[in-house]
Amino acid sequence: MKLNSIQPAEGSRSERKRVGRGIGSGLGKTGGRGHKGQKSRSGGYHKVGFEGGQMPLQRRVPKVGFRSAVNRHTAELRLYQINAMDADVIDLETLKKAGLVGGATRKVRLVNTGSLERAVTVRGIHVTAGAAKAIEAAGGKVE
Known part of the structure; x- marks a missing residue:
């Protein structure tokens, strides 16, 4: 194999559309842009979520939720x-090895x-206070 013989896999890359090359191409005249309107014109652009001046959805819907x-x-x-x-002996490492808590866990609360x-x-x-009593009642201890 040589660097000049490397080619992409068959069918992985399609040829680009050549618009405006006559009616026989299927993309002549309007070039696949339809008729009139902002999207048909060069430079016709609006930002994501723009609704023609109407209050956009992301501003109409109230803000909800918070992740501490x-x-x-x-x-x-x-x-x-x-x-x-x-x-x-139960500590954070033994809980992670047992799969009871995730790998990113830093604190564990026993209830x-x-x-x-x-x-x-x-x-x-x-x-918690109730869990501590239950552990000591079973003969264990909390350190």
Whole structure:
């Protein structure tokens, strides 16, 4: 193979339209632009979302929603999910390895939902008051 023999795959590139070359071409006279109107003229341009002077949709519709950067990397975990894990020490790394939280997670909040049947040590994770009581009742501890 030589650099001068390289060609694109067959059918991957179509030839450009040659407009305004007579009626037989199918793109003569108006050149595929239709009749009259702003789009038919050279320099006929309007910005994206422009509705001819009518208030555009993106300005008519009210602004809704807010995504806090603080809570974006925070995951919520429940007590019954810890039961399925076989680790005795629960921290952010073991939760990521178990697939209970995503890789981008920076903070985990443990809430009191379900029950805990074994003693575990929770380290470096925010634990609600109810969850802390449940962990200590099961013989575990919160660090």
